[in-house]
Amino acid sequence: MNLKQIIEKLNLKVIAAEDSVDVEVKGGYVSDLLSDVMANARNKSIWITLQMHQNIIAVASLKEIAGIIIVNGRKPDEETIKKAEEQKIPLLLSDLPAFEIAGMLYSMGISG
Amino acid sequence: MNNNSVLFEEDFKIKGWDFTNAGEASLKIKNYLKEVGIAENILKRVAITSYEAEMNIVLYAKEGTINFKVTPKKVLLEVKDRGPGIEDVELAMKEGYSTATEEIRNMGFGAGMGLPNIKKNADMFVIKSEPGKGTKLNIEVYLK
Ligand SMILES: Nc1ncnc2c1ncn2[C@@H]1O[C@H](COP(=O)(O)OP(=O)(O)O)[C@@H](O)[C@H]1O
């Protein structure tokens, strides 16, 4: 599924790398531990997290993550947004908790 | 060509607690390997080992270096830092063991998976540490 469709269906707010959202999403991963994402997330996955520190961008870039959904209405720092722009990692915001977002993605056919 | 001849080599300086540049060295290493067409599964393993080693310098040491080398047979990383060192290396190697502070954990680190995952993803891994001085890791990932 295309990330653009996901953004629309889940009503996500795009706050960085808006021109990099036309990509295929191959899976999903939920985690707030960076080492866990490094070890276990698959390429082109969408990453659901409540982490919003700039460190998430290097991890996403190394893992070639299709986009990061930051949940629970949390707002990332300026540095995180700047880095996401630089590395072309779409940063997406939602007021919903991780469980809801993962459930919706799963029902849309995205799996781990 | 000799199997030990160095095809590419680069040194990276890593600064402790510098989150603006944290991960940059690993990104450069990964992008280089990707550019020269290294297989995806090898790339993944190198990225995990270099990122975890790089972040341990950022989180725990004052400063350090990563020496990255590619030979026809393998990727080699030598990661050295000047820092507190590790008192009990065997304990530090245990999955889940971490001395990370609350502040570090709040940024998403401190799962205690770094060193174990380096070991898991490397074909060769040696860690040496001298308390009060620093830590040195030698990591190799074979290309075939
Ligand atoms: N370069 C280093 N210098 C000093 N201590 C280190 C270094 N690398 C690892 N350690 C120690 O080993 C522990 C385990 O490291 P690691 O497996 O990477 O997990 P984490 O970084 O999540 O704590 C760390 O919490 C720290 O106490």
Ligand SMILES: [Mg+2]
């Ligand atoms: Mg670590």
